Amino acid sequence: MQYIQQAAFLILAAYSIWLFRSNILQIKKNIFLGREEDLSDQSSLRWRNVVLLALGQKKMFRNPTVAIMHFIIYAGFIIINIEVLEIILDGITGWHRIFLTPLGSLYSLLINFFELLAVGVIGVCIIFFARRNILKLKRFMSKDLDGWPRSDANYILIAEIILMSLFLIMNASDRALQIQGNEHYHETGNFIVSGIIAPLFKNFSSAQLIAIERSCWWLHIVGIFAFLNYLPYSKHLHIMLAFPNAYYSRLEASGKMHNMQNVQNEVKYMMQPELAPTGDAQPMKFGAKDVMDLSWKSLLDAYSCTECGRCSTACPANQTGKLLSPRKIMMDTRDRLQEVGENIKKNGEFKDDGKTLLNDYISVEELRACTTCNACVQECPVSINPLDIILELRRSLIMEDSNAPQEWNAMFGNIENNFAPWKLSPDDRDKWTEDLKN
Amino acid sequence: MHVPTMAEFLASGEQPDILFWVGCAGSFDQRAQKITKAFVTILNKVGIKYAILGKEEMCTGDPARRSGNEFMFQMMAYQNIQILNGYNIKKIVTACPHCFNVLKNEYPELGGNYEVIHHATFLQQLIDEGKVRMTDTGGFKGKKITYHDSCYLGRANDIYEAPRKVLEAMDVALVEMKRCRSNGLCCGAGGAQMFKEEEKGDTRINIERSDEALSTGAKVIAAACPFCNTMLTDGVKNREKENEVEVLDIAELVALSLGN
Ligand code: SF4
Ligand code: SF4
Numbered sequence: 001m002q003y004i005q006q007a008a009f010l011i012l013a014a015y016s017i018w019l020f021r022s023n024i025l026q027i028k029k030n031i032f033l034g035r036e037e038d039l040s041d042q043s044s045l046r047w048r049n050v051v052l053l054a055l056g057q058k059k060m061f062r063n064p065t066v067a068i069m070h071f072i073i074y075a076g077f078i079i080i081n082i083e084v085l086e087i088i089l090d091g092i093t094g095w096h097r098i099f100l101t102p103l104g105s106l107y108s109l110l111i112n113f114f115e116l117l118a119v120g121v122i123g124v125c126i127i128f129f130a131r132r133n134i135l136k137l138k139r140f141m142s143k144d145l146d147g148w149p150r151s152d153a154n155y156i157l158i159a160e161i162i163l164m165s166l167f168l169i170m171n172a173s174d175r176a177l178q179i180q181g182n183e184h185y186h187e188t189g190n191f192i193v194s195g196i197i198a199p200l201f202k203n204f205s206s207a208q209l210i211a212i213e214r215s216c217w218w219l220h221i222v223g224i225f226a227f228l229n230y231l232p233y234s235k236h237l238h239i240m241l242a243f244p245n246a247y248y249s250r251l252e253a254s255g256k257m258h259n260m261q262n263v264q265n266e267v268k269y270m271m272q273p274e275l276a277p278t279g280d281a282q283p284m285k286f287g288a289k290d291v292m293d294l295s296w297k298s299l300l301d302a303y304s305c306t307e308c309g310r311c312s313t314a315c316p317a318n319q320t321g322k323l324l325s326p327r328k329i330m331m332d333t334r335d336r337l338q339e340v341g342e343n344i345k346k347n348g349e350f351k352d353d354g355k356t357l358l359n360d361y362i363s364v365e366e367l368r369a370c371t372t373c374n375a376c377v378q379e380c381p382v383s384i385n386p387l388d389i390i391l392e393l394r395r396s397l398i399m400e401d402s403n404a405p406q407e408w409n410a411m412f413g414n415i416e417n418n419f420a421p422w423k424l425s426p427d428d429r430d431k432w433t434e435d436l437k438n
Numbered sequence: 439m440h441v442p443t444m445a446e447f448l449a450s451g452e453q454p455d456i457l458f459w460v461g462c463a464g465s466f467d468q469r470a471q472k473i474t475k476a477f478v479t480i481l482n483k484v485g486i487k488y489a490i491l492g493k494e495e496m497c498t499g500d501p502a503r504r505s506g507n508e509f510m511f512q513m514m515a516y517q518n519i520q521i522l523n524g525y526n527i528k529k530i531v532t533a534c535p536h537c538f539n540v541l542k543n544e545y546p547e548l549g550g551n552y553e554v555i556h557h558a559t560f561l562q563q564l565i566d567e568g569k570v571r572m573t574d575t576g577g578f579k580g581k582k583i584t585y586h587d588s589c590y591l592g593r594a595n596d597i598y599e600a601p602r603k604v605l606e607a608m609d610v611a612l613v614e615m616k617r618c619r620s621n622g623l624c625c626g627a628g629g630a631q632m633f634k635e636e637e638k639g640d641t642r643i644n645i646e647r648s649d650e651a652l653s654t655g656a657k658v659i660a661a662a663c664p665f666c667n668t669m670l671t672d673g674v675k676n677r678e679k680e681n682e683v684e685v686l687d688i689a690e691l692v693a694l695s696l697g698n
Contacts, residue, residue, distance in 0.1 A: 062621075255594025256543035260508045264548060267512040287506065316624040316647075321640030369637040372504050372629030373589040378620050391504070398506030407634040408505050415510055419496035420462040421633055429460075430492040432471040433441040436478065 002094050009091035009221070016225035023232040027303060030341040034296030039248045046247045049383070054246035059381040069124040073160065076121035077239065080167070083114050087221050100186055108189060115171065115193040118164040125164075129157045139309030144328045149307050152234050159230075163223045170216035172197035173209045180206055185213075241304035242382040248297055249383035254374045257391060258295075260286070287395025290356040291337045294392055301384040302334035311376035311386055317369040324369035326376035326386035332361035333389060358393050364403065367394050439482055443492040444525045454489040456555075457527050459541065461534035462497050463664035469671065470664035476693035477533050477557055483696055484569045488531075494521050498540040505630035512548075515540075519550035533557040533689060535590035535663045536628070542595070556591060558601040558662045561692055565607045572607050576694030583610040583691075584656035586647070586670060587622035588663035601662045604688050608695050613654045623647050627665035648673025652683060659685045 052058045060067035089098045132140045171194035177185040269276035288294045311326040312318045336357045376386045397403045411421045464474040499514030530552050542554035564570040591597045598619045617623045626643030651659045661667045671685045
């Protein structure tokens with residue numbers, strides 16, 4: 001029986017890790033479909049961002065209460081993984097509580113701490129669930145989240161509650177077995193939370209308790225493996241990608257737009273034809289029409305988005321009822337990227353599917369509403385820049401499709417002819433100085 | 439008062455200490471011209487050796503670039519940089535956050551390297567150095583004033599304190615809006631929105647913002663951007679409050695407080 005369990009565990013572990021690995025490799029491949037952008041400079045500043053923004057969740061602390069609650073889930077998630085390590089080693093070796101003897105009294109200290117964390121996580125998950133489903137916070141009610149995204153968020157909260165409860169019940173039934181004197185279950189003493197639950201199991205038979213303990217153990221680890229493989233399809237991928245995303249986040253002033261070297265050169269050659277290279281000019285593509293035209297960082301952004309909606313809540317366009325929602329920009333980019341990735345996987349290379357990110361996912365009306373105010377960039381807790389995507393799509397609209405509202409075309413004409421966005425004579429540019437004379 | 443141009447400085451073989459970049463709004467827009475005039479009045483009073491480009495100045499290309507027209511932006515940048523480099527400009531002060539952002543952050547990689555200062559910071563420096571002494575000729579002492587953060591000064595370039603310090607120097611009763619500093623709400627003009635109708639929605643951004651400013655009970659809404667100024671002025675007018683609440687640029691507030 002013991003060996004069957006060990007073998008089953010090994011097969012399950014190997015399979016889920018293999019599956020996870022291939023999912024992650026696929027995501028990596030998708031991200032690198034994006035345009036190249038060198039973000040390898042200033043590594044010390046970048047590491048600082050990882051510590052402050054990802055590890056320290058600095059932006060979350062714009063709202064301290066929520067930040068602390070989120071931190072509990074996050075710390076719980078990371079720290080309880082130490083316990084999972086024990087579970088895995090137990091699973092492989094067939095041992096029970098393999099760290100108990102080597103760690104001595106430190107062991108109960110650790111488990112006590114994990115149990116408290118587990119209770120904290122359960123509590124916060126319940127509150128977060130209520131915020132989404134009972135208090136109905138505005139940013140969670142937005143139509144951005146209709147369908148799968150809203151369920152995704154709820155599933156994960158429920159899953160966390162179940163996983164943490166399993167952990168506590170497992171320890172409690174373990175304790176009950178110890179009290180009954182079962183030899184396989186080494187004496188650990190009462191742990192802080194499960195010790196309170198254990199007496200409830202007083203009247204259970206040894207076989208029943210073993211069944212409960214084993215079920216919890218198995219469900220817990222199966223749950224964790226399932227979670228691991230659920231991540232790539234979920235907004236919860238941010239628990240991993242927040243780190244690289246913070247590392248590669250933009251270090252320049254956020255007001256600065258990316259320069260288009262090809263256009264810069266084009267203008268230079270026009271002004272100074274003697275500098276122009278001879279031979280045929282390369283065909284040029286301007287801005288982004290689809291995900292492959294975006295920087296790889298924008299694609300990493302898309303996979304890192306937690307769909308929290310802080311960006312859209314701060315967005316002046318969204319707040320005043322315009323169609324634009326920076327969160328939707330990120331979700332659309334991810335959905336389209338996922339679709340393109342599958343297309344390539346199926347056909348060996350990208351086969352035109354008659355769709356593009358621009359128009360089929362993100363409409364002109366949305367793009368036009370952006371004031372480039374950077375509020376979305378400022379708000380995002382995981383260092384995402386929705387504005388970069390908006391601006392690249394706008395470039396494509398104007399430069400590839402000549403799609404501009406009438407007023408903008410007039411403005412372009414004025415800048416070209418009068419060197420100002422209004423229809424006013426350049427000779428009058430300094431007319432105001434005349435009023436000051438005398 | 440005579441406003442000197444770079445061409446005049448060149449003719450006399452001299453170099454000014456700063457170039458005042460007026461910007462399109464400051465040059466052409468009637469409301470913004472008042473800000474421009476207020477700012478040169480301060481420069482004049484302090485005795486700073488400054489010049490403008492006059493007719494040689496062109497749009498920085500900001501609205502073109504942000505609407506997506508990189509070609510037009512690059513054309514404007516190329517021409518402006520030629521002129522600025524031709525005059526060997528080292529230091530630029532501007533009263534427009536959009537010009538400031540482009541000149542400071544976007545021209546360097548195109549070959550235009552200058553020390554660029556926004557007038558909020560410049561005014562704060564003048565006050566700190568004691569070159570500008572505030573009196574209460576404007577009657578702003580103790581007056582309830584709120585300050586609207588321009589996106590291109592604040593979030594885009596991290597300048598939140600300088601304009602507030604200028605207001606503090608006038609001893610005003612500064613009241614903050616709920617959405618201020620890095621949480622500040624846009625006025626609705628950026629990203630070339632100034633030059634087109636807003637997309638359809640429940641309300642206009644400038645109305646939303648000026649309502650928030652009005653709700654503070656401030657008698658003056660201070661701004662540091664000609665476009666914010668226009669947007670907020672329109673918003674205040676829309677609520678028929680223009681007789682009770684003024685929208686003023688910090689340069690205007692300073693110019694009015696310089697004494698007689
Ligand atoms: S930059 Fe654009 S998308 Fe982002 S908050 Fe401002 S208006 Fe909204
Ligand atoms: S972009 Fe950032 S702020 Fe916006 S929904 Fe995604 S994670 Fe939240």
